[in-house]
Amino acid sequence: MDKNLPDASATNRKLVVLGLGLLCILQAALNISLRLALYSSGARTPDYEAVTKNLTEEAKMLRRKLEIFDHYTRKQWVYFQPSFYYISSEKKSWRDSRDDCLQKGADLVIINSKEEQDFFRVFEKFMWIGLTDNETEGMWKWVDGTLLTKSFWRRGQPNSFLFQNEDCAAMTDLWIDLPCGNQNFWTCEKTVSLYGRSALTSVCKTHSEVNMDKNLPDASATNRKLVVLGLGLLCILQAALNISLRLALYSSDEKEGDQLKRNTFDHYTQEGWVYFRSSFYFISSEKKSWPASRGDCLQKGADLVIINSKEENEFTRQFRQLLWIGLNDNETEGTWKWVDGTLLNTSYWHPGEPNSINSDEDCGMTMFNEDKYNWNDGQCNTLHFWICEKMLA
Known part of the structure; x- marks a missing residue:
């Protein structure tokens, strides 16, 4: 006890000790339970505010992902990792087809892999893709401005057949070049970010100091206040333990469930499911x-x-x-x-x-x-x- 504490009865001193003791217990309980809450994430010195944020981040991310899927599939888009695709049911020129995609917040498809090319074979349609040599004859570029590096041209293509300006690419099983004014189906592609940050990015102290005012008022005038302080701290301690231990359980269960669902999406789309x-x-x-x-x-x-x-x-x-x-x-x-x-x-x-x-x-x-x-x-x-x-x- 501080030697400078004002003289008080034995009861008063006990109440002061009770208040200080409860503060210490509260601090220790919060430290232990919040460490448990973040044990599985590997964090050693959690920021309490960051802890609460992290506990709901994974659930929000999954909810957002499912909302995105629901939004696009309701509009007849199909998903093949990592993009959504819209296959038209009418025919237009290459330019009009691209305009339709742009109005949808997307663009004509850019094909980056054999797996993506194989995915489109099942549709069995002549479809415009986002490939053209409009700017420079023979220099094929995607709609995002990148040069064509990996291609799936049909044998003998592109050929500008009969010296026509066949400056736009379409596909069924493989690619061919066609006049851009031809009427064909088309496919739009939109890549949507389905994942967000899931780990804590900040840490700070786990120990806080309790600064008691050195100029404590006369003990005889603070009896009731100290009793209220003791009871109040007990209530806070109980609430803190309940909340933090619930968060610990929530963190463990929700993270496992969310990770399982995310792994399910990844597994099936990588295996060629739509x-x-x-x-x-x-x-x-x-x-x-x-x-x-x-x-x-x-x-x-x-x-x-x-x-x-x-x-x-x-x-x-x-x-x-x-x-x-x-x-x-x-x-x-x-x-x-x-x-x-x-x-x-x-x-x-x-x-x-x-x-x-x-x-x-x-x-x-x-x-x-x-x-x-x-x-x-x-x-x-x-x-x-x-x-x-x-x-x-």
């Missing part, structure tokens, strides 16, 4: 029977696609492929069920379908992709491409 709404989709590059197609999906931890909405059906039409879907009437002729056992309620059969025209056409597929009602029934042993679906939990 994200739309709340599911990942895998479009095959080979042909199999309906049962074998479903077997492939099951091996991937998925199943043949179940189409639940007009938007999802429009999404499948973009691939312009004949694709097996998870629909069949194997059990009872004319009673169509999805692979999860639910009855078909909303359908997109092409007029006159299903018709079992070749008998035993018991499996469903997308076929008439120029029509919004594009389903057909086919013989289950016929070889076709297929589409798997895995919902994101």
